[in-house]
Amino acid sequence: MTINNKIISLEKAIELSQEWKAAGEKVVFTNGCFDLLHAGHITYLSEAAALGTKLIIGLNADKSVQVLKGPSRPINDEKTRSLLLAAMQFIDAVVIFEEQTPQNLIRQILPDVLVKGGDYTLDNIVGAKEVLENGGEVQTLSFLPGYSSTSIIDKIKNS
Numbered sequence: 001m002t003i004n005n006k007i008i009s010l011e012k013a014i015e016l017s018q019e020w021k022a023a024g025e026k027v028v029f030t031n032g033c034f035d036l037l038h039a040g041h042i043t044y045l046s047e048a049a050a051l052g053t054k055l056i057i058g059l060n061a062d063k064s065v066q067v068l069k070g071p072s073r074p075i076n077d078e079k080t081r082s083l084l085l086a087a088m089q090f091i092d093a094v095v096i097f098e099e100q101t102p103q104n105l106i107r108q109i110l111p112d113v114l115v116k117g118g119d120y121t122l123d124n125i126v127g128a129k130e131v132l133e134n135g136g137e138v139q140t141l142s143f144l145p146g147y148s149s150t151s152i153i154d155k156i157k158n159s
């Protein structure tokens with residue numbers, strides 16, 4: 001599958017997820033803004049991929065990032081952010097969502113496993129209730145202290 005073909009619509013993500021699960025694949029899902037990629041992202045994303053056989057990323061659209069992270073964000077637009085994620089061999093699909101949370105997306109995809117990095121706890125992961133009620137798993141993965149998109153921006157500003 002080419003990199004661009006991995007960047008799919010909500011409808012395609014629902015269809016693929018159903019197809020994959022019917023074929024016995026274990027579908028892992030995570031979401032985020034992924035503005036400036038760093039070692040923490042890569043560490044937890046590679047761990048996420050190892051939890052199943054297909055990894056879908058829910059990516060906040062530019063407008064959603066602006067609300068969540070502030071008017072000066074994102075630095076990288078959604079086209080760039082989705083392409084960089086899709087370029088990772090262990091990521092099978094990237095779906096951009098416009099809302100403030102991936103609740104609707106997760107409710108429709110119903111992955112086998114929902115994960116976030118270690119900066120989250122199980123009680124503040126959006127979609128956890130739906131995934132658990134559907135018999136899925138919810139996990140928080142590694143957290144690499146000192147790595148964040150914001151800290152990269154601050155370093156550049158202060159350099």
Ligand SMILES: Nc1ncnc2c1ncn2[C@@H]1O[C@H](COP(=O)(O)OP(=O)(O)OP(=O)(O)O)[C@@H](O)[C@H]1O
Nearest residue numbers: 032033034040044116117142143144147148149150
């Ligand atoms: N240092 C880190 N180690 C492991 N996972 C991380 C780390 N930082 C972020 N993540 C995970 O990456 C995903 C995307 O988070 P996000 O894009 O907000 O990263 P961030 O670096 O915290 O960004 P920002 O500084 O803009 O808030 C989330 O699931 C989050 O749990």
Ligand SMILES: O=P(O)(O)O[C@@H]1O[C@H]([C@H](O)CO)[C@@H](O)[C@H](O)[C@@H]1O
Nearest residue numbers: 031032033034100101102124125126
């Ligand atoms: O990149 P972030 O800020 O880790 O991503 C956010 O994650 C939120 C999380 O899933 C809450 O449990 C989500 O609601 C928000 O839309 C961003 O994806």
